Amino acid sequence: MLMNMGLLVDSFWRAAVYCLRPRVIMLSLAPLLLIGVLGGAWGYFCWDGAVRGMRSLLESSSLLTAFWDWLQTWGVGDVTAVVAPLMVILAVTPVLVVFSLLAVALLMTPALVALVAQRRFPHLERKKGGSFWASAVWSLGSSFLAVLALVVSVPLWLVPPLVLVLPPLIWGWLTYRVMAFDALAEHASKEERREILQRHRTRLLGIGILTGYLGAAPSLVWASGVIFAAAFFILVPLAIWIYTLVFAFSSLWFAHYCLAALERLRSEGSALSASVVPVGDPAAVAIAASSDFTPAAFTSENKMP
Template identity: 65%
Template sequence: GYFYWAPAVAWTRDALDAWPLLASVWGWIGGLFSADPRNFLAPLAVVLAATPVLVLVSLLVVAAFMAPALTRLVGERRFPGLEQKKGASFVGSVARSLGVTVLALLALLVSMPLWLIPPLVLVLPPLIWGWLTYRVMSFDALAEHASAEERAELLRTHRLPLLGIGVLCGYLGAAPSIVWASGVLFAAAFFVLVPLAIWIYTLVFAFSALWFAHYCLDALNQLRAQRAAVAGPPSDGPPPAIGTDRDIASQWSSP
């Protein structure tokens, strides 16, 4: 099967059959409906397991390869005079992205029981994905232009707006999930829906990278302008020395 779809569904179906605690449940559901529920639950379980992987891979690929190029493009066109202090390296950015990704996965696993409550399933996953997007994209947007101190200051003072952008991007990421999940109902078109979902995920995260780049670089530009205004205009040299009365008198008395 495409992307090992058929073997994954078959393995999941065997796992459902081998679980003795669910044997009575399958028999009870089978008595209510003519179709075997495992024929639907096995593909659904594969979809639910594969969706976070697709999201994380798309996010990390965009953050590692597309976000730096998009940030440089925004900096060159909108902020050509903004100094690049390079407060973070590529290795540090990747390490941070992997670290917050692990935290997001743990949050997803811990919150899964709450997804059974209908309102929370529409709130918790976008919040977690939004937090992950905010942490990854905001760091990458400031990696080249801001110093470590400036980045920490901006992430502290703009935490809520950046988190809001991340959550909105998290809800935008729900659209590819619908396309991807439709592969359960339209298994014949699965080989088309998987690349389509990956492409939409990449497009959403590329848009997120541009949004974060514009916001973060503008905030950095304003921060430096405020600090320059507080410091005052730079002087070209030390102020001229003012002589004492004795020096002035000796100057006038000299021939």
């Protein structure tokens, strides 16, 4: 237990230090660049039509029309000319953000796992126990179960303490399932991955829950962007960057923990194999020294007379 807790703390501070690397910082800024490109292309082709459509929608409501007229009596001027572009931006920004984060997430996790493996575990054998399609199916299945759990648990959110517990618990479970799989997909076999997920389930779930709470921090910035409209274009990019950085930290924490757990699992297997080698038998010692050695490799010819 103490050894596993040491592994948890060790992987935490290593992930925090890796977040300061220029490569990780550049990956965390990728969504902002992608949003700028997509937003510029969308604005060039669709901006005028979207603003006209939004303005027509705002002016079609009799209640809103009375409100605009009341504002004009106070000398505000044509309010819809100002509100319509702002409403278009508020409607399009979440779509661009979600699309960009999904695109970067697909590229970021493999890149960060490769970075950890290259710098800390270059000797770790790659058994490729999880393909891209297996990872996609695993992620989609886990996401479906998480969304189903969220929908079923919505009535319980009315109980004040549970609203602070259930959503982070569900998203923590989803984070643990997806990121632990991706962290082990390249290096672990299917049997090793199942063993690690079973043996370290509690601690991996704890990592997922903690990073889930960290992921709630950008929501405060989003809320600030809605309240303080003047700073919207500053606070929203800041929130996107914080969210991506939290995502990078989560990926690094799972990568450090899972690859270290895999290295420890293989060391235990090597020690167990070495403990059954008969003393004084050179042939058995040679077999045990090979990487393909298993206890089943012994036959009656290898045993001592």
